[in-house]
Amino acid sequence: MLDQSACSRRVTWRGLACRIALGLMALAAACSDTQHLAPQEASGDDWLHYGGSPDENHFSALADINDGNVGKLKLLWFHDLDPVPSVYSAPLAVGGRLYFAVGYSVVHAMDAATGRLLWKYDPEVYAHAGSKLRTGWGVRGIAYHEGQVFTGTLDGRLLAIDARTGRLNWSVQTTEPDDARYISGPPYVFNNTVVIGHGGADYGATRGYVTAYDIHSGRQKWRFYTVPGNPAKGFENAAMRMAAKTWTGEWWKYGGGGTVWHAMAYDPEFKRLYIGTGNGGPWNRHIRSPGGGDNLFLSSIVALNADTGAYVWHYQTTPGESWDFTSTMDIELATLNIGGKPTPVILHAPKNGFFYVLDRRNGKFISAEKIVPVNWATHIDPKTGRPVETAIARYPGGKPQILWPSSIGAHSVAAMSFSPRTGLVYIPVTHAARVYMDPPGDLAQWRSKGNRIYDTGTGPAPADVKLPQSWSALLAWNPRTQREAWRIPMHGPVQGGTLATAGNLVFQGNVEGQIVAYNATDGRKLWNFDAQVGIQSQPITYRAGGRQLITVIAGWRGTGYGGGPTWEYRLQHRRVLTFALDGKASLPPADRTEMPLVDDPAFRVDPAKVAVGQAVYSTRCMICHGPHLHASGAAPDLRRSQIPLAQAALVSVLHDGALRPAGMPSFEDLSPEQIAGLQHYIRQEARANSVR
Known part of the structure; x- marks a missing residue:
């Protein structure tokens, strides 16, 4: 059997042949079981496709x-x-x-x-x-x-x-x-x-x-x-x-x-x-x-x-x-x-x-x-x-x-x-x-809610x-x-x-x-x-x-x-x-400070309005802001946001599209009653989540 370390020390033609033999042995070992050859394996110098090369193998x-x-x-x-x-x-x-x-x-x-x-x-x-x-x-x-x-x-x-x-x-x-x-x-x-x-x-x-x-x-x-x-x-x-x-x-x-x-x-x-x-x-x-x-x-x-x-x-x-x-x-x-x-x-x-x-x-x-x-x-x-x-x-x-x-x-x-x-x-x-x-x-009467609402045709759990x-x-x-x-x-x-x-x-x-x-x-x-x-x-x-x-x-x-x-x-x-392999950069220290929860103690939650807001949240907001306001990076954590504290600010964002350039969509079709209900639902859930 060839000795790789001895082979690497030789610089003669015999040594070169030795190295070639080792390479062929390695290739044979790699392919003997499955012949799993990529159809279009690229050199790797560039990453030209979503999956690297046309075979999309990443x-x-x-x-x-x-x-x-x-x-x-x-x-x-x-x-x-x-x-x-x-x-x-x-x-x-x-x-x-x-x-x-x-x-x-x-x-x-x-x-x-x-x-x-x-x-x-x-x-x-x-x-x-x-x-x-x-x-x-x-x-x-x-x-x-x-x-x-x-x-x-x-x-x-x-x-x-x-x-x-x-x-x-x-x-x-x-x-x-x-x-x-x-x-x-x-x-x-x-x-x-x-x-x-x-x-x-x-x-x-x-x-x-x-x-x-x-x-x-x-x-x-x-x-x-x-x-x-x-x-x-x-x-x-x-x-x-x-x-x-x-x-x-x-x-x-x-x-x-x-x-x-x-x-x-x-x-x-x-x-x-x-x-x-x-x-x-x-x-x-x-x-x-x-x-x-x-x-x-x-x-x-x-x-x-x-x-x-x-x-x-x-x-x-x-x-x-x-x-x-x-x-x-x-x-x-x-x-x-x-x-x-x-x-x-x-x-x-x-x-x-x-x-x-x-x-x-x-x-x-x-x-x-x-x-x-x-x-x-x-x-x-x-x-x-x-x-x-x-x-x-x-x-x-x-x-x-x-x-x-x-x-x-x-x-x-x-x-x-x-x-x-x-x-x-x-x-x-x-x-x-x-x-x-x-x-x-x-089911024969089912219709999509429209208005770009996530709607799958399945019922709530x-x-x-x-x-x-x-x-x-x-x-x-x-x-x-x-x-x-x-x-x-x-x-x-x-x-x-x-x-x-x-x-x-x-x-x-x-x-x-x-x-x-x-x-x-x-x-x-x-x-x-x-x-x-x-x-x-x-x-x-x-x-x-x-x-x-x-x-x-x-x-x-x-x-x-x-x-x-x-x-x-x-x-x-x-x-x-x-x-x-020779990198010398480093990231600045991470700031692990958690944003504080916010609330207005004077705000009184109306259960009737909560019911309206819950329906709005489940169909419009939950997919990004998370169930029960448990956001995880797709959108801001509403428990820590000042915007839902003020009705005018909520209207400005939801109805008027004040944050559209930042990626927050507007919902012009929401009525004042729905936006008010959403505010009450957010306050209820934020308070409940703050003690969970």
């Missing part, structure tokens, strides 16, 4: 920083960001420049080696979005191609920005006037084409689609709808005619859903674009398709001809979706040894709790297993590729059922990563439960129902054997995205304010850094200034659901953090 071939020296990793520079509603965003790195967008698609360009800001472009979404400010979560990523940076906006625009100067090259409106659609996900680019989807199925009658544009002019090339429209108007293509056979009732009046609000992947081998589709609109199939049916193409991966947008094949992870079990999570491309043959596959972990391996040549099901506890289905039938549902799955009779995963998902938008070196996928997983039931009243404790973990999963390799338990239900590298490392930020490096093979913790705030964004790595760097955007957009550590909106230090 993996880098760089290994200058590795499991042997990562303990020496230090902060190289940091950059403070403006206080914005969300910094849940992935950067790109191209030719020594760092590009990223935060909040409402405010795009930044920085010198990656020094952290110097080069330019910033603000599309002033607050001035265009109107009531759509109520629906969005902030942008999660951007795209780069041939000297242009692309971003979507909450109001539905797709922008092309000159990467050198920060000037706008073109803008196109991708949504329709006064619809519920909005953009929070990244665009995807290939072959002089940029493709964008949208969200909105939870906020109004929305029919999902994706649209492709020419990167130079913004001219529309094609559009693919993900669910069928009104049959009386005809169908756009044979795929929609086929899909309509799987719907019942008058689904088109509800929109249908199926929005493509996050993951896609381009496959140059087959010249296809894979899109991941979302939940039904509304979630509850009892309403939108009362006679049942699979409801294609909800909760599916759909393969399209990348040049024309024509349907090629689909695989539906959750037929007849009724739980918000979207398939908009990562679509990652790899090659695995299946049955002794290298097989091109898709790796996918949607919300429904199963991890899927699909043959990307034809969409055929290969395997799927549970990655968290699941009680809506027992397993995936290996012959049909369909879930075998339990008796309680569809909340029969409209009665409340505790099901898991919840709508948070077993895996949501936090990036998973696949390492072709270890053959493992690294997934931020969640175990949480939710009560599902029909809303009260006649009974007050006496107790849910099991939620948890989260970093899970290393073998996609070939469909077995767990290792697991790191975490605090709280939600954590950050992951990055895998050829240095045998996995990086992940977490809710506790740490970015951590783990040994990719066995999960040993090798390094951590106190970011002073929770981290949801995925780290990236690239080369700039002649060295490998690691960058992550730190900041937390929690909503108070499911417990875990919280980060006050006003006190967060949202930052870009960049690390190198």
